[in-house]
Amino acid sequence: MTAGLELIGVTKRFGANTIVDGVDLAAVAGEFLVLVGASGCGKSTILRMIAGLETVTAGRILIKGRDVTGARPDERDIAMVFQNYALYPHMSVAENMSFALSLTRTPKDEITRRVAAAARILGIEALLSRKPKALSGGQRQRVAMGRAIVREPSVFLFDEPLSNLDAKLRAQMRVELALLHKRLGKTTVYVTHDQVEAMTLADRIVILERGVIQQIGTPGEVFNRPRNLFVAGFIGSPVMNMFKGTLTGADCVELAGTRAVVRLPHPVTKRSAPAVVVGVRPQGLALSDTADAILRMHVKVAEYLGTETVLNGTLSGSDEPVTSVAVGDHGDLAGREVGLSIDPHHLHLFDAESQLNLIH
């Protein structure tokens, strides 16, 4: 199978700062890759190197097997949608969408046909003669996508395309983006810092920290089997609970500060120092007043969200922060002490030193 897009050891340095460090990445043709990571971790820089807007310091970039590392942006068979849309303010919507084609001397009737087709897909036929200034944020977003679609590129690049929209429109455009990708079936690299966008849109998620890939996997993989503490903390909402602990046997961990002993679903096979970090998703801590309530939590804030309640507080004994999500309305628990049981399927174990996942 040919890769739609391949990055081999791609590195970017600005002066002495290494911003992107040895990124290896291959997208199957038609795949939707999402790059996530905190602000400043190098997501845009990677995207801009793929687009050819930024040179690479080292490494190679291949599009459909063709080495484009030194090629001009317009020779790479890519299209990019910018965060602020970057529409040409002095051109109408139709001119914005047809600019690239007019520069390659595409016949007039073909330009018209392609612009009309893209406008129909995006529902912006009525806006074609307007200037960007006369459009709403969501409409501009569509025009920016239309400009990319019209070129019929091999790879679509998106840099936080939804982050300038309000929450409701963002959710709507997210769904439309997913449908659009299904319809066009083009290789896509999508940058976001929003994990909901990453989880819902991605075939595979690429998690970055300080220019280094931490994990590449399907949404299910990165959520259920985070490779290290960073990924575990980055993916999932509310954030995974992390408790310091000590391995006391192959399948026993004692949590620091409490007398609680957690039983692991499988014995740890990977060798590790006794110092570990136990990770439990808030959804894996259930309210319990029976004997399996091995933790006690002092609830400080109870946030009722409609179908569930997020309980924030500290562990009795160790004063470590802890978050639990309980189904139903438990707004009355604030200020109380409750028992919590651990669902072993939501349990993760990390080496405190290497931060690697010891179970998965």
Added chain:
Amino acid sequence: MSAVANKNARVAWLFVLPAIVIMAAACLYPVISAVRLGFYEWSMGTPWSQARWAGLTSFQIAYTEPAVWSSLWTTLKFASVSVTAEMALGIGLALALEGNIRGQAAFRTLFILPMMVAPIAVGLTWRYLFDAQFGLINAVLGVFGVAAKGWLADESLAFAAIIIADIWQWTPFVFIMVVAGLANVDGSILEAARIDGARWWTMTMRVKLPMIAHVLAITLVMRLIDAFRVLEVIYVLTFGGPGASTEVLSLHIYKTAFIGQKLGAASAISVLLLAVVMVLTWLALRMSNPLADSEGDR
């Protein structure tokens, strides 16, 4: 509009009224008195009470005198040639010095120096530069074997000289306006254009310059207005000569008023100049109004 809003609006007007009155008076008073002067016969230095109502006589004399129309023609030639050259050079330099050229800050400072020199000093400087015997320009030309020219003594050379001096002084203005305009252009739009396949020429002509059209328009208007009122440099450099070859309208007005002692006629011609400048301004603003919302999305 509700009664409260109505009242608020009225109160607001009351607050800004003094400022508007003062502004209007300061702008309109000189214009009105200049126009009024055109209807009187009055000698400078005598009390205004001795001024004699002359009706339209001054206007009739002024507008039928060939010297007025030929100086207007000279002004038109001067303004169109020098402003065209200034726009072309200023835009060209701004585009050339855009981006990461080493030492561009020093370059830019150097470029805007001429604009800061007082016009009288500019005139004097160029007068020495163009001097037939001692001038630097003839000296430099001499090195290349070109015979010395009497720059300010020849009609077309003198006309060229005043244009060169104006270009030297005012190209920097166009330059900084364009540099400022380009600096405001959203970089991601230029990147989008690169991805769309725009190279230097397309980028310049179809993306960058159209995006700063409003800056170019206001620069053009300001340069045209200034070029039509040009006086000091020409006063010092050629004083309108040789013959009347460099006598622009404002210099003609000056000579009519202070040498010919015909203040009424001078005022009448001033009204003509005012009308020309107003028409030009209106035309340029109609092409692209910098005071209306700019087209840019920022």
